[in-house]
Amino acid sequence: MLTVRLPDGSSRAYDEPVSIAEIARSIGPGLAKAALAGRVDGELVDISHVVEADAAVAIVTDREADGLEVLRHSCAHIMAQAVQRLFPEAQVTIGPVIDDGFYYDFAYSRPFTPEDLAAIEQAMAEIVKEDLSVERQLLERDDAVQLFRDMGEHYKVEIIESIPSDEPLSFYRQGEFIDLCRGPHVPNTGKFKAFKLTSVAGAYWRGDSKREMLQRIYGTAWPNSKELRLHLRRLEEAEKRDHRKIGKQLRLFHFQEEAPGMVFWHPKGWTIYQVIQSYMKQAQDANGYLEINTPQLVDFSLWEKSGHAAKFSEEMFTVESDNRHYAIKPMNCPCHVQVFNQGLKSYRDLPMRLAEFGSCHRYEPSGSMHGLMRVRNFVQDDGHVFCTEEQIQSEVAHFMDFLFAVYRDFGFDEVLLRLSTRPEKRVGADELWDRAEDALRQALDATGREWELVPGEGAFYGPKIEYSLRDCMGRLQQCGTIQVDFFTAERLGAQYVAEDNSRRTPVMLHRAALGSFERFIGVLLEHYGGELPTWLAPVQAVVMNITDNQAKDCKKIEQTLKNKGFRGISDLRNEKIGLKIREHEMQKTPWLLVVGDREARSGTVSVRKRGGNDLGVMTIEECCERISADVARYGRGAPVALAGGKPNESEALTR
RNA sequence: GCUCGCAUAGCUCAGGAGGUAGAGCACUUCAUUGGUAAUGAAGAGGUCUCCGGUUCGACUCCGGAUGUGAGCACCA
Secondary structure, three states: OEEEEOOOOOEEEEOOOEEHHHHHHHHOHHHHHHOOEEEEOOEEEOOOOEEOOOEEEEEEOOOOHHHHHHHHHHHHHHHHHHHHHHOOOOEEOOOOEEOOEEEEEEEOOOOOOHHHHHHHHHHHHHHHHHOOEEEEEEEOHHHHHHHHHHOOOHHHHHHHHHOOOOOOEEEEEEOOEEEEOOOOOOOEHHHOOEEEEEEEEEEEHHHOOOOOEEEEEEEEEEOOHHHHHHHHHHHHHHHHOOHHHHHHHOOOEEOOOOOOOOOEEOHHHHHHHHHHHHHHHHHHHHOOOEEOOOOOEEEHHHHHHHOHHHHHHHHOOEEEEOOEEEEEOOOOHHHHHHHHHOOOEEHHHOOEEEEEEEEEEOOOOHHHOEOOOEOOEEEEEEEEEEEOHHHHHHHHHHHHHHHHHHHHHOOOOOEEEEEEOOOOOOOOOHHHHHHHHHHHHHHHHHOOOOEEEEOOOOEOOEOEEEEEEEOOOOOEEEEEEEEEEOOHHHHOOOOEEOOOOOEEOOEEEEEEEEEEHHHHHHHHHHHHOOOOOOOOOOOOEEEEEOOHHHHHHHHHHHHHHHHOOOOEEEEOOOOOHHHHHHHHHHOOOOEEEEEOHHHHHHOEEEEEEOOOEEEEEEEHHHHHHHHHHHHHOOOOOOOOOEOOOEOOOHHHHHO
16 A cells, blocks of 8 residues: 655555555546656656655646656657668767757767758657657666667767676667667657757767867757747847847847957947946946056066966967067956055055956857957956955955945846856865855855855865856846956965064955956847847937928937937938838837927927827827937836747837 | 858849859938938949969869858866
8 A cells, every 4th residue: 555645735545565656647637648757756767767655746747847857868769760761881979958858979980961861850750750669777887888889889888887786777768770779758659749950060079179089969859840840949049139130230239250259349339338338337336346558568577477377378368579578468367466566555455446447358269259259359347356255255245245236237137156166176275265265155045045066166276156147038148257266376376464564465356247358248139139228228219200301309409418428310312201211110119219300390390109109199208208218227127028929018019 | 279161243132054243221412391211313332251273265173271150169
């Protein structure tokens, strides 16, 4: 006799051990059919799993995230089976689930082509139609190695051999295909209604760039074709919002061969850049930062002293001149220490918060560059806090308050926090790390927000917190960071005089809120699809005439806008109003002001807000007040078109 | 850096047995002075990314370089 408790709080009693499938069947035939897996006391299992004692049991279907994962994982197996039917020499390796889909890596003599993908998809449909049952079995390690060796699956053999010998090895078989896998999997291959192979690319075996390159095929799977369609639509939407595309369309910046990975900012793009920078200047100033500026070119010896040369000399641009060896700075911190080092500092000077919009160059690997998101020349909203160990926690808390306020103004409410703790290779005593990690942990807890622990991912000189923004496409964009550094200040001889008159080395906190301006602007452009909130829009308002008669009136209004501090222009071209409206809508200008004879006579403007919202005729004063209110809102609560097609909340737009 | 693509007018893209090219938009000129997402007409615009090779002849085929895209690796 055993009792299972179901998620709705009810219980069911069974006379003898029962499988998940049987439990589902006893609840209802619909659920039995939909069951993909089960959850027993929180652990995900196959539906063939037999429950032998009292437990909390849930039937997992594709209506929940876990079920979808099982579905996708099984879909990866179907793909592998299809590949081996078509290409018997292809060896299977690993095939995990990723966001929205899955991939599987194969070793094969040549790369797969798009035509191959189509054929593989066909073969997958065939396997689905065959409705093969998927069976789990356990094998002894030696038998498993023998089995896969006989099949010529050398990568699988390597995987099996790398699994600790005390762990049971489970395998899943469907038809002629068998794969080492932890599971769970769907009970049969007939469960798939909507899947698609999306792309193919190389990937290193075991993620190691020194090892051979495999062929990775990406795919996606969904409970039904409608959701698959929606997903593909989201991908299209993301492509439309690609900041490289928007940058071209809105004439914000360009790249060219002669300066790979470095941005040519055009007037409108540079306006956005400047607006953000002056916002940050003001925000940092209000938060006790002292802005400084340090050299671009610094003798290589400083980078040797700071320890960067040893680790990153390959990634630094260098210059020979005057019989001297310089590096173009890849980061600002050593220079900030030089500023700190001028004049004897007292504990009373701490915390000292130095900030710099410092232009840095890094020789990034060619394959890693990506529009504005990863460039070789960028400017960080960089800052270094020199403080005592006791001040770490309050300084981190201070920074986070600042950071969240900044993000809110840019229209990001959801921030993911991650704490990276000591890596294996590190400097500094363990007790120092204990205290620093504790300080970060406490600062994180004090925010009342959720955060994630990433063990072992800290920098060699100290633990760090990273802040990722959730953009409107649901993607995470890592922007901010704060890192504790026990190392650099000491290496570069920074000291302060403590209360007891002893000389001590300050702790350094490296921090940035936006990260790099380049990347952050890329994130903004994609988040807003180019429709920047008015405070960031390079052109906030365009005044346009209907005929030449109103040219003077337009000029006057343009001047009024400028006097009030708005970025306004007038468009007096001899073109029809429809064309001007169209062009400025396409340039995503938030405020369009039309002046015809009627408005000119009454000293008014006809106002249209971006997106085709006609606000009617109003006085110029009222119009300015509205723009003013719009600017003052920053990006807070700015309506953002969500992927999947939620309509804009135009009410908020027009207010 | 690695694997596989791609590179044609300012932009988006066609094209061709290997015989030096075309569209739409943008641009220029002319006409048009108009009411909220494209007024009409005409014109100009190209070493087909660069360097080699094959060939009577290469934008087209082959090799390399550079840039770029997807993914991997990297990211102080």
